[in-house]
Amino acid sequence: MRCLINYKSVEKPLPFEDLTVEIGFGSGDFLIKLAKEDPKGRFLGFELSGVAIEKLLRRVKREGLENIFCTRLDAYWGFYLLLKDSSVRKIYMNYPDPWFKKRDIKRRLTKRENLYLFHRKLKEGGTIEIRTDHYPFLEFTLEEASSLGGFSSYLEELDTSQPLTKYEKRWLSMGKKIYRLRLVKRGKTLIIPELRKIKEVKDLFPHKVEKREPDLLALEGREYRLSERVHLKFFSSYEGKGKKLIEALLSEEGFVQKFFVEVRKKGNYWIIDISPHSQVFRTENLRKVLELVAKEGFKP
Ligand SMILES: C[S@@+](CC[C@H](N)C(=O)[O-])C[C@H]1O[C@@H](n2cnc3c(N)ncnc32)[C@H](O)[C@@H]1O
Structure with a gap:
């Protein structure tokens, strides 16, 4: 399979098991690092930005990586359309857009509906790992996860003893707080009956x-x-x-x-x-x- 997955034509669900997913990979540094550290693992990134996708494709080609995939798709639809249930071991979200304004909160990646879908795609014991410097986003995520159930949560503040990106080092040196939240799938969630759905068809019949x-x-x-x-x-x-x-x-x-x-x-x-x-x-x-x-x- 090629690095860039065309979700419009690829056969679904993807044949991946034990997958690691990064949502919103931006520069791609983190995803590439993961893929290099574990050549036998499979890594998939969802991104909305075409520039970020192009950048990742160039780097993957240059470095000859064969275990890394990406698609330009909103993460909700990516999980919904492409991934098998219980096939994901880890989901990373590094500094996801916190959507500050109240009216935009429903766009947050960790809203209950999304967490419900992510939970379904994770294996038992699989983890969502989130890094953020935005405390209200963190609180929101913890509330959504606890009202949904099915996750154990672990929260820590990052410090300079951990491996950090250059931005994280700079932020910490500026006195900013950075949080790492892990949501581990344990058992079942509440049922959310009305997930957003779209149905793919084979032919459009002109x-x-x-x-x-x-x-x-x-x-x-x-x-x-x-x-x-x-x-x-x-x-x-x-x-x-x-x-x-x-x-x-x-x-x-x-x-x-x-x-x-x-x-x-x-x-x-x-x-x-x-x-x-x-x-x-x-x-x-x-x-x-x-x-x-x-x-x-x-x-x-
Ligand atoms: C603030 S940037 C963080 C980028 C990178 N993770 C980092 O740590 O530098 C958020 C990224 O998430 C992407 N993004 C936002 N919402 C998304 C969604 N629903 N699905 C996929 N990617 C998304 C954006 O395009 C952007 O590149």
């Missing part, structure tokens, strides 16, 4: 429209609620020879994709499909988007 002319202009700027927590918005449309395109944004339970829908002339009918230039993660709701364009994107 639509065919006969005897009518497309009118994608009419869709520009329109918004649709396809179901609870599934929203679609259309943007600009474009015209080429024998085809028309419209840009769309689909948000499914917070999983967001931007892509073009293409309406292509073939003989005496039109084919409605996702543009071959938009690589998408095929979901049930994308089928609904094509259906909707076939219904509403044509002159009566």
Whole structure:
């Protein structure tokens, strides 16, 4: 398997057992260090930043590492879509974004829903290890973990006797406090019935429209609620020879994709499909988007 995993096309779940995962690996230093120290282990990083991914790929290639993988995906969806239950031995989060503002707290990586999913993917005795210098984030995480259950927690303050990064050394010398929290999976959690879900499908089934002319202009700027927590918005449309395109944004339970829908002339009918230039993660709701364009994107 190549270092960069294309979650849109890879077979799921990944065939990994006894995996170590880093969420938000940033510069990649930590993940690379882990991978070098344990050549037989497997290491997977989730990142949102394309720059961080590119940087890691360059370093992995340069250093010839074969036990390190990454994908550009929000960690929740990464765990949800790609990993087998009870297959992870360790999850690291180093200085995760603490989302300071009250209204943004629901974005924190250690909210209950995420911890529930991480717990499911961890092996018994597996650990989530978090380093942070933000005490309110730490308190939040401890509260979420204790209300969920299924974890034993261990908290310590880092000091200069431990192996530290250059930033950590600098922070400690400036008098900053750094905390290391370990959440160890022990037994079961409470059940959270409503995890956010998306469903992958094999085919999108392009639509065919006969005897009518497309009118994608009419869709520009329109918004649709396809179901609870599934929203679609259309943007600009474009015209080429024998085809028309419209840009769309689909948000499914917070999983967001931007892509073009293409309406292509073939003989005496039109084919409605996702543009071959938009690589998408095929979901049930994308089928609904094509259906909707076939219904509403044509002159009566
Ligand atoms: C504050 S930086 C810390 C980077 C690195 N761990 C370090 O210690 O220097 C947080 C990183 O997490 C990534 N990130 C934030 N939310 C994420 C999520 N939901 N899934 C994956 N990565 C995420 C960001 O792109 C960013 O690179």
